[in-house]
Amino acid sequence: MRKTTAKPKHTWQILVIIITVVILGLNAIPTLYGNNNALLVSGVNSTQPLPSIQQLRDVMLQQNIQVKQIINGDADSKIVIDGDDEALVHAQQQLKSELGDDYQVRLGNQSAAPKWLQELGMSPIKLGLDLSGGVLFVLEVDTDRADQERLANAKDETLQIIHDHGLRGMSVKMAGTENNLVSKADVTTKNPVAQTETEGKLDLHFLSHQAAKVKAVVTDLQQRLPGITYSKTGERSATLAFSEQSITTFHHEIMAQALTTLRGRIEELGITEAVTQRQGQSRIRIELPGVKDPEQAKRIIGATASLDFYEMANSGTMGAKSFTDEDGRHLRVAPKPIFTGSNIENANSGRDEMGIALVNLTLDGIGGKKMSEFSRDNIGNPMVTIFSEYHKNSADEMIKNSRVISVATIQSQLGNRFSITGLDSPQAASDLALLLRAGSLDAPITIVQQRTIQASLGKENVNNGIMALAIGLGITLVFMGLWYRKLGLIANTSLVLNLVCLLGLMALLPNVVLTLPGIAGLVLTVGMAVDTNVLIFERIKEERKRGRSNFLAIETGYKEAFATILDANVTTMITALILLSIGYGPVKGFAMTLSLGILTSMFTGVFVAHVLTYIVKPQIAVKQKELKA
Template identity: 80%
Template sequence: MRKTTSKPKYTWQILVIIITVIILGLNAIPTFYGSNNALLVSAVNPTQSLPNTQKLRELMQQQQVNVEQIIHAESESKIVIEGNDETLIQAQAHLKNTLGDDYHVRLGSQSAAPTWLQGMGMSPIKLGLDLSGGVLFVLEVDTDKADQERLNNAKDEALQIIHDQTLRGMSAKLPSADSAGGNSATNSDTSANNESSINLHFLSNQASQVKAMVHELQLRLPGIHYTQTDERSGTLAFTDESKTTFHHEIMAQALTTLRGRIEELGITEAVTQRQGQNRIRIELPGVKDPEQAKRIIGATASLDFYEMAPNGTVGAKAFTDENGRRLRVAPKPIFTGSNIENATSGRDEMGIALVNLALDSIGGKKMSDFSRDNIGNPMVTVFSEYHKNNADEMVKSSKVISVATIQSQLGNRFSITNLDSPQAASDLALLLRAGSLDAPITIVQQRTIQASLGQENVSNGIMALAIGLGITLVFMGLWYRKLGLIANTSLLLNLICLLGLMALLPNVVLTLPGIAGLVLTVGMAVDTNVLIFERIKEERKRGRSNFLAIETGYKEAFATILDANVTTMITALILLSIGYGPVKGFAITLSLGILTSMFTGVFVAHVLTSLVKPQITITQKELKA
């Protein structure tokens, strides 16, 4: 058949292909090298110097651990070691015992790629929980308990207003308090509603005063509603709309706080997302110390700062300190842990553990005003957390961790002293930096996947991908001959680009279903070439030249290819938005695979076909096929 030649006109397309393949190819290379185990050493006190390289090497040699390299950064040292997870954990225990409580020793990893690739900021694809091993937590946020706490705070606010406005004869109580005191002012048919309401009692001649008190309470707590039940009582309750908004805020705050705690633990590939109405799913790939993660993630700690309550204070709270003294504090705290911007652990002049706090502008002003007016008076710091009792009920326990006398006016920086240990100070500082949880959480599921099982999943997934890719390459080469070689070239470039794109983009994690997405991407990429090549055959059967058949084939098949990929992309995006865990991993790989398949299957293959079309002849035998 006559060969058709054409003038070169693909200069910019060739440049785009070369630049794209080089960038994504370089990003894909570190994935083939994998990662090595590493220990991360950081100081409890940021001003404390880190151990030098020689000392760290000697400590590892004592455990007969081979050190590949030690990387020093500003705030931590990374010891890259040879060996399995058991060796890593033994080395961590030895470092902890030797360095003491002044240093944190965490487990981590380091890319095994050449230094020049690491210097360019390129790293392997982040592996999900099922491929690298790690821990899965499913947490349940107790929104009912949060509602009770919110209602209790509303009762304290109501009592404070009643006290400030000297409304004698008026009281606000929760239903449990009423039943304990034998008050039967409410009807029995409203007992269900009273579980989430405040009972307000007043004198029959206080109607106008009740209205003023409720108005002031609604200004302080938007969303609370008042209903009068008879001439001497009424109920205060939050509206359903307010409860729904509050629950959304509670879940959003829990997600933000948990992500902050995970970042403080140094875990960068974690997946934290809402699951259902009031559950949170946390995947921690590569975590080899699940107890540390459980202790920090599952903590529901909060910190409040109170002034001592004078005798006769309405609604005063009572706490017991470590010496057994009973302390009565004001109903409302001066400020809470939500006003803390930063917290660091350290030691005072006597070597006793402490936590240095930095407050935001609101907390700093409250602290400045309070300390200015209360020099010589004590301030009580109360640490609270939720835990389950023997009846498997969530209860709140509080303890006084500090009673300090204010010596002078304070600003937005001060310290909490007399803590039990440096570890306790470090954990408290971490929780305060990451934020406290307004609602208690419970770990309802915990699953640990060993790294050996993850490695087996990787091997099986790669084998499945290799078999699928090999069969596809052979079929395309035998069925389409020279055009098949172009299809195979674009297919290999597709995989390289996809791996590079996954390594380049942040927050993209490869999971076992993600490997299934890779296999599916191979099929989709080949499908693109099959549509184009079959269209080219049809054009040749109509008597068109090779050049016109190829150009028409790519042009006419593009609309069909685009429709197919757009519909698949819509499905992938839906899975990505509502799915979690394995479903999300599959959706990420599928959506990125669609983009790379369009690029290599249409753009790259078209350019390659046009460049080599003088050498492409479609025989009558191939047309019949």
């Protein structure tokens, strides 16, 4: 009997299958090993030398903590320990006390896969919050407060323009208030109806002979603040307000800026599997899987901090702001800052010659130009640095707290690099540098929900999910093998390859996170992959009943079933993409797994199974000829 081989035209298909399966298979292997607990040690100052490996090992041995591995990197040292989360937290406390304030010790993990796989850049699948444990935050962005701040800035701009034009007797104040110190809550209590009508407006008052000059003031203001509208309300009064379109656009910008800033802060914390997305009109959902120190995350993520640099105001400055420093001195600064935290490009904590904590700043092009021009013209004059943050008082009201952190005399012309001194501690300097690197928030945020999921619960979810997947896969393999015999063997091979490819693809892609509903997606993918083979094999059986040969029945079966398979998978993919775009948390995890599962099941169920059938079918044909003979 002549030995049969695959035709040359299928050689490239076999090579594609081998290369794809090998690459994705290697990426799937680290998931079987999982992760080990680890501690990340880094200096508060970026120039601080890291502790030696022997020093770290000695500290761990003194506390009877078993160390698997210590990896020294460029920015931090990673200590991989043998123990659970309780042992990890204990090790963190010991390291903090031994190393002091000059070093930060953070909780993390390290792949338990063999070293050669790690060197190839392969890591386990990132687990979601419900599988690895961690912290969930839901934040509320206070867009109303942002609107108030924006309107207050518009008032300061208007006062400055009035001063520049020399229009004595013309004034502007917040509408619906007797003076600028009345809060929004006060106005609401006094007259809710009047507050609704006047909210978000500025009252402009002028003398009779100044009516013709108001237009010039408004024109200058609209050039500086696009979106401002002007409405005359009387002979000597008018209102200024932002248009509805401008307010809507501003709210979208505020939410986009908040999302960008929070993602930057999470990256600074070294959390790579976090999920940060908008939830509703003004809320942001943050999932931090694997986080074992929720207080540190809460301190950084929930901070609404900004930094502004002001020149001292003289006696004739209109709209000057007043602050009190730590020594009790009253300082009056210009209404507008020289530049703000948005101009800060980079920030690193450090120490000066006396060992006092400081933050080294690098400004962008615009900020560097403003700083250079201001310092050139103000040598010998002071510059005031104001740090502002929001917090809730005992009445659950959002309060803005601003404090002076530096009053420095300019000694020479400065560029885009300088330092902030006078900080309380290295930790305060490190936190401030982190916030400035990640960006400040224009609108205050409030943590409205915080939930911690223990790692033990996540481990139980993983075990239950794997058990469900194993049972479903086992029953499917047995059924296909008994019902379709040799073709069932092909289906089972493609099914196993499908699961391997899907796990490898999820580990390979950077933003894919496996959640508990995602495991349900894996089980569903198994069923969909089998459905593909069932459609093909049943079509082959129909062709055989019509009297066609095995060769022709198999070719026709794959060809005719493909359109049905494609339609079914495309419609499912559309649904998965919709869930992926509008869903969050568990829903998004399910949609992601389902989407990738459709791609891999199409690859293995049609492409791989077809090639395997083509390789096996000559043997089927020869067997049938022998039976006929």
